[in-house]
Amino acid sequence: xxxxxxxxxxxxxxxxxxxxxxxxxxxxxxxxxxxxxxxxxxxxxxxxxxxxxxxxxxxxxxxxxxxxxxxxxxxxxxxxxxxxxxxxxxxxxxxxxxxxxxxxxxxxxxxxxxxxxxxxxxxxxxxxxxxxxxxxxx
Amino acid sequence: xxxxxxxxxxxxxxxxxxxxxxxxxxxxxxxxxxxxxxxxxxxxxxxxxxxxxxxxxxxxxxxxxxxxxxxxxxxxxxxxxxxxxxxxxxxxxxxxxxxxxxxxxxxxxxxxxxxxxxxxxxxxxxxxxxxxxxxxxxxxxxxxxxxxxxxxxxxxxxxxxxxxxxxxxxxxxxxxxxxxxxxxxxxxxxxxxxxxxxxxxxxxxxxxxxxxxxxxxxxxxxxxxxxxxxxxxxxxxxxxxxxxxxxxxxxxxxxxxxxxxxxxxxxxxxxxxxxxxxxxxxxxxxxxxxxxxxxx
Numbered sequence: 001x002x003x004x005x006x007x008x009x010x011x012x013x014x015x016x017x018x019x020x021x022x023x024x025x026x027x028x029x030x031x032x033x034x035x036x037x038x039x040x041x042x043x044x045x046x047x048x049x050x051x052x053x054x055x056x057x058x059x060x061x062x063x064x065x066x067x068x069x070x071x072x073x074x075x076x077x078x079x080x081x082x083x084x085x086x087x088x089x090x091x092x093x094x095x096x097x098x099x100x101x102x103x104x105x106x107x108x109x110x111x112x113x114x115x116x117x118x119x120x121x122x123x124x125x126x127x128x129x130x131x132x133x134x135x136x137x138x
Numbered sequence: 139x140x141x142x143x144x145x146x147x148x149x150x151x152x153x154x155x156x157x158x159x160x161x162x163x164x165x166x167x168x169x170x171x172x173x174x175x176x177x178x179x180x181x182x183x184x185x186x187x188x189x190x191x192x193x194x195x196x197x198x199x200x201x202x203x204x205x206x207x208x209x210x211x212x213x214x215x216x217x218x219x220x221x222x223x224x225x226x227x228x229x230x231x232x233x234x235x236x237x238x239x240x241x242x243x244x245x246x247x248x249x250x251x252x253x254x255x256x257x258x259x260x261x262x263x264x265x266x267x268x269x270x271x272x273x274x275x276x277x278x279x280x281x282x283x284x285x286x287x288x289x290x291x292x293x294x295x296x297x298x299x300x301x302x303x304x305x306x307x308x309x310x311x312x313x314x315x316x317x318x319x320x321x322x323x324x325x326x327x328x329x330x331x332x333x334x335x336x337x338x339x340x341x342x343x344x345x346x347x348x349x350x351x352x353x354x355x356x357x358x359x360x361x362x363x364x365x366x367x368x369x370x371x372x373x374x375x376x377x378x379x380x381x382x383x384x385x386x387x388x389x390x391x392x393x394x395x396x397x398x399x400x401x402x403x404x405x406x407x408x409x410x411x412x413x414x415x416x417x418x419x420x421x422x423x424x425x426x427x428x429x430x431x432x433x434x
Contacts, residue, residue: 079218086225093232100239107246114250118257 027069031081035062038088047091050098054091058084167220168206171199174227184230187237191230198223286420293339297332307426308346308419311336313374315412323369325377333374336416337381345422348383350375351415352392353399355408360394367414368392374414397428 039058047055065080175195178184184192202219286304294302299314317329325333340348352367352374371390379385400407419425 079214083218083221083225086222086229089229090225090232093229093236097232097235097239100236100243104239104242104246107243107250111246111249111253114253118253118260121257121260 027072027074028065028078028081029069031078031085032062032065032069035065035081035084035088038085038092042088042092042095045092045095046099047088047095050095051091054087054094058087058091061087165206167217167224168202171195171202171220171223171227174224175199178227178230181231181234183234183238186234188230188233191226191233195223195226195230198226293335296335299328300332300336305417308417311416311418313414313416315409317414318370318412321366323366323373325373329377333377334381337378337383340378340383340387340418343418344384344387346387347419347422347425348375348378348388349417349419349425350378350388350390351417351428352390353397353411353413353415354395355411356395356398356402357408364392364394366392367394370414374416378416393428 035058039055039062042051042055042058061080061084065077065084068074068077068080175192178188178192178195198219202216202223205215205219208215283304286309290302290304290309293309293311294300297311299316301312301314303310303312313329313332317326317332318324319326340346350371352369352371354363354367356363368391371392375388375390379388395402395411398411399413400410402408402411417425
């Protein structure tokens, strides 16, 4: 026996199922956007020069995420986007670290020069060290 | 029959390969993630500078471990979270490297300023030392000049018929012609006291040299005047040497009517030109020669 309320319940079920189905399969556009902005940041941090491998990995994974989204594979798209995000973060942080370390190397060299010059200047005013002219006789 | 067996073998092979490929690989990624996090944790700079990233890596590892315990198709999630954990641990390390380098840059800038400052202080000190030395030298020179002037004045006050003045060539003592008779080269007795005092002064300063220069007015022939001026200079030199001044220190020369100090137009100025000058060097240096002939 089919009652009115039974039909209504069945209808609700269909609607609910539809919502759940729709909720489970939306493409992870937000994750892809996050990954994309991370890749952009890495590029701005000159990762192409200082963290090429990491940046390439991030770009490839971002492309994989976009391709998966086009093929309606939400799960793979989300995974690839998340991985592209951390890869891009690594590319960015590596590039920044390398640039800073390069600056440190340059600074060390310039400090060394500066120190030498300062000693030479003060040495010229006071006591000039005598050059060693005689070699030890054996 | 043969077909079925082939299909079976192929299927089992695929199953075996898949099993080998996935299961140990997941374990491997978990191991890798644990190692990456342990390595990051061991670096005190990571715990100091990138605690947030390290924490995120730990949580991702917990997710991965949780996925590994679940049954069914969790291999994908395990390896996914393990990968995220590994990469995040590396991010934590790189962030820490960046911060450490940044701190070193700051310290280096401080060091640079310190070196520059100390160099500047050094330069200032050197400049001050140079200035102080120059000031001291100037003061010494001024004191020497003042002393020489005083010396000349003191000597002049003691000498009769002798003018004393301090010049670039040294102390110049000018003997008036009243100490000689006209046309004669012998010193009159009135000159004795002054010469004694000049000799005493020279004995007090044995390092100084003496040059004695005779001059006449423009009356009479040049040869005569030169000879007379030379004889008068010699007479003064002899008088000084006799009073104990080493002859090595004394030179005498006659210039005749050269280098007049007055015009020769009248008897007064002619008298000024008839003179003997005794030049006493400032120290043990030679007395500079007369600079060219000419009237004052």
